[in-house]
Amino acid sequence: MxxxxxxxxxxxxxxxxxxxxxxxxxxxxxxxxxxxxxxxxxxxxxxxxxxxxxxxxxxxxxxxxxxxxxxxxxxxxxxxxxxxxxxxxxxxxxxxxxxxxxxxxxxxxxxxxxxxxxxxxxxxxxxxxxxxxxxxxxxxxxxxxxxxxxxxxxxFAGKPPVNPESRGKIGNEGNWRGARGLAEDVRYYGKWMRDEAEKRIGHLYPKGPNGETVIAWLWARTVRCPNPACSAAMPLVSSFWLSKKTAKKAWVEPVVDREKKEVRFTVMTGEGAPRDGTVNRQGATCLVCDTTVPFSHVRAEGRAKHMEQKLMAVVAEDERGRKYITPTEQHVVFANKAKPSWRPEAELYGKAAVNVPLYGLTTFADLFTNRQLVALDTFSDLVSEARKEVYKDA
Ligand SMILES: C[S@@+](CC[C@H](N)C(=O)[O-])C[C@H]1O[C@@H](n2cnc3c(N)ncnc32)[C@H](O)[C@@H]1O
Ligand SMILES: [Zn+2]
Known part of the structure; x- marks a missing residue:
């Protein structure tokens, strides 16, 4: 041939x-x-x-x-x-x-x-x-x-959906060519899972100041400053930029209170640029007293379980698109309400175990915030519950 x-x-x-x-x-x-x-x-x-x-x-x-x-x-x-x-x-x-x-x-x-x-x-x-x-x-x-x-x-090709809503509609015997019936069920039970999740954990997700949906909370990890006269919480941030898009520039401005030895964060927009991040190749810098520390200090703090987090910005979305919002105390309070009933305590392994254990993060659970763990836990429960619902309806 x-x-x-x-x-x-x-x-x-x-x-x-x-x-x-x-x-x-x-x-x-x-x-x-x-x-x-x-x-x-x-x-x-x-x-x-x-x-x-x-x-x-x-x-x-x-x-x-x-x-x-x-x-x-x-x-x-x-x-x-x-x-x-x-x-x-x-x-x-x-x-x-x-x-x-x-x-x-x-x-x-x-x-x-x-x-x-x-x-x-x-x-x-x-x-x-x-x-x-x-x-x-x-x-x-x-x-x-x-x-x-x-x-x-x-x-499931050609099969009608099993969910009660589609079954109740006249003409359910109709045209379920290809995966249309299955798609109806995926939409129905997907929505059921979403609504159930909202009932169970929706209260952990506060809205933005004008009712916007929050799509992310940006946290900075912190360690204690080793300068005995300071010992402020040092936010570890490689860049304060939130968005570099020309018409939508946004960044975080750390506001330092030297008296109280505290750092707050304000979201800035418009013309301008943020200061450099607090972390570079050499190590980290304290925003309160300017002390620089090597990574060995950051790692030791992590391993001693002294690493904490500070909310830096809230990212929300409405019809006009994405916006960045200065965090309020309320957002921190809500995050702290989340208490997971189960945590994936298995030790990290493979590539996941190369870097993060140096900072004291040794289990899979350590990689998530409590609110993320609650959400993951809720959704994995809902997967098996949805299965039961399907069997009940079919
Ligand atoms: C670029 S992705 C393929 C993306 C895919 N074409 C698509 O459109 O979604 C390459 C994939 O190769 C897989 N892969 C890498 N080494 C492999 C191996 N030795 N045997 C089988 N799969 C492998 C990776 O897990 C990854 O999913
Ligand atoms: Zn300091």
């Missing part, structure tokens, strides 16, 4: 693929591929394009260059439709692409294997193109995400 060049070896409509890949980032919100973060997840548009172009023959195998160019443009047209987000489930567009794949592979396309499948984008897109898809990964989290993305939905 003579070797036949594939389209990907000759040319690709890269401008369109790049544009659609970049666009996808801002519109895929809520799509199953965002179920869980994965590092270096590839844009679905790029995966789809690569699969198509790796399977479809380049026309130069059979045609003189002039005619091949015309035919290649036709294939590019299919590919350019294929990579548009809006066409992800368009049966006509997918059908045209599948027909080309079939034509180039003698109606017997090879199975696709991605041995490093990460978040599963390549097997997902292979499945979309009607190909047999396989994936593996060294990391069990990646395997779980990929299973949820490509292995579980086909098991």
């Amino acid at each position: 003579t070797y036949r060049k594939k389209l990907i070896e000759v040319a690709l409509p890269l401008d369109t693929i790049n544009k659609e890949s970049a666009r996808e980032k801002s519109i895929r919100h809520g799509h199953p591929s965002t179920l869980h973060l994965w590092w270096a997840r590839r844009p679905l548009a790029a995966c789809r394009a690569v699969l198509f172009a790796s399977l479809v023959d380049d026309p130069s195998n059979d045609l003189p260059e002039e005619e091949a160019k015309v035919e290649r443009d036709r294939l590019f047209g299919i590919l350019e439709d294929l990579v548009k987000w809006e066409n992800s489930n368009d049966e006509n567009v997918l059908g045209r692409a599948q027909a080309e794949i079939m034509r180039s592979t003698g109606n017997n396309p090879p199975p696709v294997l991605d041995p490093f499948c990460g978040g599963g984008s390549i097997p997902l897109e292979a499945q979309r193109l009607g190909l047999e898809a396989h994936g593996s990964d060294l990391n069990p989290v990646a395997v779980l995400i990929t299973k949820a993305l490509i292995e579980i939905p086909p098991k």
Whole structure:
């Protein structure tokens, strides 16, 4: 058999693929591929394009260059439709692409294997193109995400949802093609989990001053200053910048009370820039008395369990976007209310145990704040409770 060049070896409509890949980032919100973060997840548009172009023959195998160019443009047209987000489930567009794949592979396309499948984008897109898809990964989290993305939905293909709300609606017998029924259930039980979590732990999450939703609390770790005349809490901050975006500059200004030997934080916006951070390659500097300490002091403080935290800024979001707010005492009080009933006390190991144990953080629980532990605990309880709910309803 003579070797036949594939389209990907000759040319690709890269401008369109790049544009659609970049666009996808801002519109895929809520799509199953965002179920869980994965590092270096590839844009679905790029995966789809690569699969198509790796399977479809380049026309130069059979045609003189002039005619091949015309035919290649036709294939590019299919590919350019294929990579548009809006066409992800368009049966006509997918059908045209599948027909080309079939034509180039003698109606017997090879199975696709991605041995490093990460978040599963390549097997997902292979499945979309009607190909047999396989994936593996060294990391069990990646395997779980990929299973949820490509292995579980086909098991429920065509089935109606089981949740009482959808069942109660007239026409539930209707059209549950593909994963639509499953998607209804994921939305319903996902919302159920969210609402339950809000009932159980919502009181630990105060709003911003104008009712904004807080999306992060930024804490600085502190150690005691070794200067006996000072012994202030030294915030360890590598940079006081919050946002360097031109129209949205924001930073934290430490306000030092030398009498009380205390540091408060104020959020600043507009023109200007923060002072240097308190930590550099040499060690840390006390904002109250300017004493510098080596890392050995910071580590010893950590190991002696003297490390504490101070709230530096509150990050909130409303319709107009993200904003940074000076912390109030109320936000600290709420954070301190969180008391986890369970802590992951297992010792850190592997890469996690390389650096942080030098600072006295030795267990997984040490890596989280109490409020984060309460939230993780609540959500992991809710996963098994949701399972029971599903069984009850099904
Ligand atoms: C860049 S990511 C893949 C991203 C994926 N294409 C996506 O779009 O989500 C590379 C993956 O290779 C995995 N990996 C690294 N070494 C591996 C090995 N020896 N065997 C299997 N998987 C490995 C990593 O765990 C990681 O998930
Ligand atoms: Zn000091």
